[in-house]
Structures are given as structure tokens and as C-alpha cells.
Amino acid sequence: MVKKEKGISFNLISRRKLNDLSSSEKLKYILKEVRQGRILVLEHGLTPTEQTALIENTMKEIDHDTFIGIEMGGYEEEKTSFFQRVFGVIKKPRMTVIGPAHLLKMVHKDHDKIETTIISGKGVS
Amino acid sequence: MGIFSRFKRGKFSHIIQKIFGKKHAKIGIYGPPNVGKTTLANRILREWTGDIMGSVSDIPHETRRAKWKTNIKIDNGGSSLVMDLVDTPGIATKIDYKEFMNTYGLNKEESRMRAKEATEGVIESIRWLEDIDGVVLVMDSTKDPFTQVNVTIIGNLEARDLPILIAANKIDADEASPATLKSAFPQHPVVPISALTGYNTEDLYNNMVKHFGKKRIKKRR
Numbered sequence: 001m002v003k004k005e006k007g008i009s010f011n012l013i014s015r016r017k018l019n020d021l022s023s024s025e026k027l028k029y030i031l032k033e034v035r036q037g038r039i040l041v042l043e044h045g046l047t048p049t050e051q052t053a054l055i056e057n058t059m060k061e062i063d064h065d066t067f068i069g070i071e072m073g074g075y076e077e078e079k080t081s082f083f084q085r086v087f088g089v090i091k092k093p094r095m096t097v098i099g100p101a102h103l104l105k106m107v108h109k110d111h112d113k114i115e116t117t118i119i120s121g122k123g124v125s
Numbered sequence: 126m127g128i129f130s131r132f133k134r135g136k137f138s139h140i141i142q143k144i145f146g147k148k149h150a151k152i153g154i155y156g157p158p159n160v161g162k163t164t165l166a167n168r169i170l171r172e173w174t175g176d177i178m179g180s181v182s183d184i185p186h187e188t189r190r191a192k193w194k195t196n197i198k199i200d201n202g203g204s205s206l207v208m209d210l211v212d213t214p215g216i217a218t219k220i221d222y223k224e225f226m227n228t229y230g231l232n233k234e235e236s237r238m239r240a241k242e243a244t245e246g247v248i249e250s251i252r253w254l255e256d257i258d259g260v261v262l263v264m265d266s267t268k269d270p271f272t273q274v275n276v277t278i279i280g281n282l283e284a285r286d287l288p289i290l291i292a293a294n295k296i297d298a299d300e301a302s303p304a305t306l307k308s309a310f311p312q313h314p315v316v317p318i319s320a321l322t323g324y325n326t327e328d329l330y331n332n333m334v335k336h337f338g339k340k341r342i343k344k345r346r
């Protein structure tokens with residue numbers, strides 16, 4: 001049996017994996033992973049509606065001794081042109097990082113860079 | 126007062142507003158905790174009705190239940206807007222009761238209670254998004270504007286095609302930088318204000334009448 005190293009788990013989740021899930025499945029999956037102490041980088045981020053729902057679900061899950069919430073940072077959605085909007089092309093969410101708030105801290109964010117710090121010594125075993 | 130300006134103030138603006146504008150709107154005051162939402166709500170109410178919305182505090186999550194007042198009429202001289210104003214609890218992605226103890230000196234029981242009520246307040250704020258016609262998004266102009274809460278609220282309202290007016294608050298503080306807010310969200314009007322001192326609130330009211338009075342079709346999700 002391979003003994004697991006103590007550390008912080010960082011998972012990069014593909015666009016395909018997320019596209020295969022419905023919105024509610026996606027949120028359930030993200031929150032379950034984050035509650036287990038994993039930091040996720042989503043290749044294809046969440047829509048604003050999904051982000052809002054994730055915040056709402058997070059609030060319901062907060063347990064003040066073991067889970068204080070999430071840290072989340074993503075780039076704004078790509079803008080669509082007038083013609084794309086006319087033909088119903090929706091904005092595409094972009095890369096997003098999500099992790100438990102006791103492990104991941106957002107330091108700075110702008111249009112081109114998301115800077116985070118990982119709080120060491122609190123990894124999963 | 127000349128005939129033209131009297132006409133403009135009276136019938137003409139009324140006709141224009143009837144054709145193109147909304148006379149009664151439900152406006153939500155949104156933002157992260159401690160940016161001055163209730164201070165702004167109190168300022169608006171005090172100036173237009175003589176009333177207040179609620180208590181303010183330096184401790185985050187002072188407002189933990191949404192509060193509202195109906196039929197507040199504001200005008201900018203030429204046209205007016207009657208609104209129901211909703212002061213919402215601050216939206217956050219995390220709430221740690223230990224912060225209330227360690228930073229603000231509350232005892233453990235008070236802190237845990239405040240944190241629990243704050244989580245319920247965030248949920249209530251999010252649910253109110255379904256029921257409003259426009260948002261005054263209050264941001265602290267002394268802080269980094271690219272918080273996920275700001276980005277999420279803006280994205281959510283843009284998806285519904287609802288009007289957003291950004292109030293760059295705390296402009297009276299030395300380190301305030303409203304220009305950073307303007308460059309961060311160039312697609313929306315940004316009005317630098319101090320809800321505390323009342324600085325530039327006239328400009329905010331003008332923008333509210335102009336911006337929230339426009340006729341829009343609300344998208345439901």
C-alpha cells in the first residue's frame with residue numbers, strides 16, 4: 001500500500017469533465033472536493049449564475065469548526081460580439097481557481113493575473 | 126422660470142418618462158461586507174424621507190437581514206424615480222467566526238452567532254437578486270476592486286440585463302482610488318462618493334434617476 005504524502009492537493013479539471021456535468025452536478029462535485037481540502041483549477045470556469053449558486057451552497061455548508069467557506073478567483077467571461085449575441089452565442093466562462101478558504105488565499109487579481117497564496121501546514125493526509 | 130423650462134420640468138419630462146422610462150423600481154444596495162451599504166442606505170433615506178435604514182458598525186456583517194423601505198422618491202430637477210430600496214447583507218464566500226473574536230474582540234458565543242446569521246444573510250442577499258430591477262453596487266475605493274464577490278454580482282446582473290451603478294465609496298479616505306474602480310469595470314457607470322460625509326451624493330442621485338429610470342425587460346432565470 002502506498003502511503004499518502006501529507007500535502008496540499010491541487011487538481012486541474014478539464015473542460016470535458018465539467019461539460020459532462022449538469023450545473024447542479026458541477027457545484028456538488030466542486031464543493032465535495034473543496035470540503036476535502038483540495039484546490040481545483042477549472043479549465044472552463046463557472047457562469048455567473050453558477051458562481052452565485054456556489055456561494056449560496058457554500059453558505060449552507062459552512063460548519064464553523066471544519067469549513068469556513070471557499071476562496072475563488074476567475075477571469076471574467078469572454079465578451080461576445082453583437083452578431084454572436086444576435087445568434088444566441090453565450091459568453092464563455094474562463095479559467096477559475098477554487099479552494100477551501102483555510103488553505104487558499106487570494107492575494108491580488110486583475111484582468112491578466114490571479115495571485116494566490118497557499119497556507120502551508122494544513123494539507124490533507 | 127421660462128416657459129420652456131417649465132414645460133420641460135412638467136409635462137414634457139412626464140411624457141418622455143411615460144414612453145421610455147420606468148417610474149417605480151426596486152433597487153438593491155449590494156456589495157461585500159463593510160463597504161458602507163447601510164451607511165449609503167441611511168444617507169439616501171435621510172435626505173429624501175428623513176428616515177434611516179439600520180445600524181452601522183466597523184465589525185463586518187452588521188446587516189444580517191435584508192431591510193427595505195418603499196416609495197422613496199428621488200429627483201434630479203428634471204425627472205424623478207420612485208423606488209423601493211433594499212439594503213442587503215454583505216455577500217462573502219467565507220465567514221470565519223474567529224475573525225470576529227481575534228480582530229474585533231467579540232466573545233466566542235457572540236462570534237459564532239454572528240457568523241451563523243451572516244451565512245443566512247448572504248443566502249438572503251442572493252435570493253433578493255431574483256426580485257430587483259437594478260443594483261447600486263457599493264465598493265470600497267480604498268481596496269482592490271477585483272474581488273470575486275464584485276465580479277460575481279456584476280456577471281450575474283449582466284446575464285439578466287439589469288442596470289448596475291457602481292458607488293465608489295469611502296472617497297473621503299486618503300488612500301481612495303476611484304480611478305482604479307473605473308478602469309476595472311469600464312462597462313458600468315462609476316460614481317465616487319462618501320456615504321459618510323455626503324460628498325458627491327447629488328451625482329449619485331442624478332445617475333440613479335437616469336440609469337434606473339430606463340425601460341428594460343427583466344430577464345428571469
